[in-house]
Amino acid sequence: MPTYAHTLPKAWLRFRSGTIPCGACGIVVVEPVDNSAEKLTAVAPGKMPDGYAPPVLDLPVGLCSACNGIEQSAHGLLLAFPNIRASIGSHDIALHRLTSAMYGLDAIGVRDAATIDRLTEGQRELRRLLDALAVLGGMARWTTTARTGMFEKIADTPPSSQRWGHVSEDLRQEIRSAVAGLLARRVERPRLILAPSEDGSPTGCMLCGVEGVEALREDVPNVWTLMSADPAAIGGHPAPDTIDGVVCSRCDRAIDAAHGVGQSAMTLSVRDFLGLPTHLRSLEHISLIGWAVMPKGTPPNAKPWEHADLSDIRHSVNALLGYRPLVSA
Secondary structure (H helix, E strand, C coil), X not given: XXXXXXXXXXXXXXXXXXXXXXXXXXXXXXXXXXXXXXXXXEECCCCCXXXXXXXXXXXXXXXXXXXXXXXXXXXXXXHHCHHHHHHHCCHHHHHHHHHHXXXXXXXXXXXXXXXXXXXXXXXXXXXXXXXXXXXXXXXXXXXXHHHCCCHHHHHHCCCCCCCCXXXXXXXXXXXHHHHHHHHHHHHCCCEEEECCCCCCCCCCCCCCCECEEEECHHHHHHCEEEEEECHHHHCCCCCCCCEEEEEEHHHHXXXXXXXXXXXXXXXXXXXXXXXXXXXXXXXXXXXXXXXXHCCCCCCCECCCCCCCCCXXXXXXXXXXXXXXCCCCC
C-alpha cells in the first residue's frame, strides 16, 4: 500500500514561487499574500488501516480577473432572480452551478454582452442555461482537469498557456452545440398547442378553460397534463364520479403548489394569470368555478379564466397597485 506521509507536496510543482492556478481558466495568477486563496482538496484513494485517515492534498487555487468578473456576474444574477437560488436550495451550490454555466460560455469565446444578456435576461432563460451548461461548464474548469489525474500527480498538473487552453476540442464542441440550442430557442416562434380531446372536439383546460397554449417545440410534451377532479372541489355540484380532462401548464403548476385540485389551486392559477404580487391577499375569499363544470356546451376560452368574471378583482387590486395594472381580459 502506498504511503504519502512525507511526500505530499505543499505547492503546485509546475508553478513559480508566489503563483497559483486560476481554478477556472487555468492561467497563472499571483498567490494572495494573506493566505486567502481557496483550496483544491483531494483525498487519496484506497482503503487505509483501521485508525488511519487517508492522506489529503490541499493546494491553493485562485481566480484571474476575468473569471472573478464572471463569478460576480453570476452572484448578481442570483440576487436579481432569488427563485433560482431557492429552487436549488443552497446559495453556494447555486452560485457554483451558474458560474460554471457562464464559464462554459467564456470557454468557447461567447463574451459579447448582447448574447449573454439574451441568455440570462429572465428566470426561464437562466433555468435553461443551467440545464444546458452547468455540467459542461463544470467540466471545463481547470480544477476538474487537475482532479482527473492520479492522486500522486495532481500537484504536477501544468497551467494553461492561455485562458481555457486545457479544454479539449470534444468538450468545446459539446458546449457549442448546447449554446446553439439555447440561441435557437431565442429565434424559434412558439406555436399554438390546442388542448387534446378523445374525439377531437374543441376542449379546454379543466380549470382556466383556455383552449390552446403557445409553446416552443421542445416544450410541447409539457403543455397539457391529464387530470381528474371532484366536481364539487372545482365549484360544481356534488357528483359520485370524478371528471377527467386535461390542465394547462399554468394550472398544473398551481395544482402542484396547492397539493391537489380545488379552490386553492384555482386561486393560485388566477393569481399567476393576473400577475398578482404575493403580498396582496385579495383572492383569499373568492369562490372560483373551473371550466370543466360549466354548463354543457360552454366553448373553451381564448384566454385563461375568460368564463369567470374577474373584473372586481382587477379593479380592487389595480386600486392598490396604482402604477402597475393587471392584465386585461
